[in-house]
Amino acid sequence: MKKNPDGRISLELTVGEVAERSGVAVSTLHFYETKGLIKSWRNRGNQRRYPRVVLRRVAVIKVAQRTGIPLADIAAALSVLPHDRPLTAKDWQRLSQTWKQQLDQRIASLTALRDQLTGCIGCGCLSMQDCPLRNPHDELGEKGAGPVLLEL
Amino acid sequence: MKKNPDGRISLELTVGEVAERSGVAVSTLHFYETKGLIKSWRNRGNQRRYPRVVLRRVAVIKVAQRTGIPLADIAAALSVLPHDRPLTAKDWQRLSQTWKQQLDQRIASLTALRDQLTGCIGCGCLSMQDCPLRNPHDELGEKGAGPVLLEL
DNA sequence: ATAAAACCTCAAGTAATATTGAGGTCAATA
């Protein structure tokens, strides 16, 4: 734990410290800053300094990314939240609920696709008589590929 | 259905026909060809012609993409398969089983993450006493982000 | 026969998410 000259825990973090403790590269922190995801102030020598709560913010960003949410959306969700003090319980609840819903959707999509695959493994999938993958009303694409005619 | 001069169904498809029937853009088919995912031959006027089985191949590519598999991996998986005749039942079974496994893993990751989120919604996640997101042994990252210290 | 639609190649552009490098400054330590 970094200490000040007087031996107490430092309240501010350098970019290297944030990198080490959050697990993201320094360059990534710079990048996030240009995207407005995090903020810093500068010391006399123009070096970035972060409040400790930035670690929480980075953690939240990473969680959201794991759910597949693009950075721009994360930035939008975080934009209404303060950079300089911890998120409130309410803040976090709202965020996590929204993201959980999106996550649920993605899981549902992937699960449905997996079940199709499972079925196709069984059916050999060569007669294409009843193959679900052939189903033109299939809307499972993760990126909204949309319905597609697979007339094989 | 395209017909030959003699009125029978054409055995070969133009790139536009493949595009229309597979739901991918012509430019995408060109692109896939440069990546070795599909193949074509040329007619007298240097235009691409495809066997009908290319539609199946494109369908397989799209299914794999929906599971989140990168094109390069799909190309590798398909590279051992013939371009000029339909996949055998065995071919398809092998592919779909592999992909199903990967899909299962992704679903498991996302589900675990969702459950963490669900827990965090309940706990308010501000005391950070028992927050799973703080767990340094968490290995759920979709892209193998690896364990990370989230000492908040 | 001619015009429109479809096709060709090759290069460049797009978007997301960063990483790398050059050239230079600041800060911690021996």
Place this chain on the structure above:
DNA sequence: TATTGACCTCAATATTACTTGAGGTTTTAT
């Protein structure tokens, strides 16, 4: 104090998966 490690900016590069455009040819339809 001198050196080394950390930091700075800005531009360029990387990857994935395509799309767009320019300039030209072929095929199809009238």
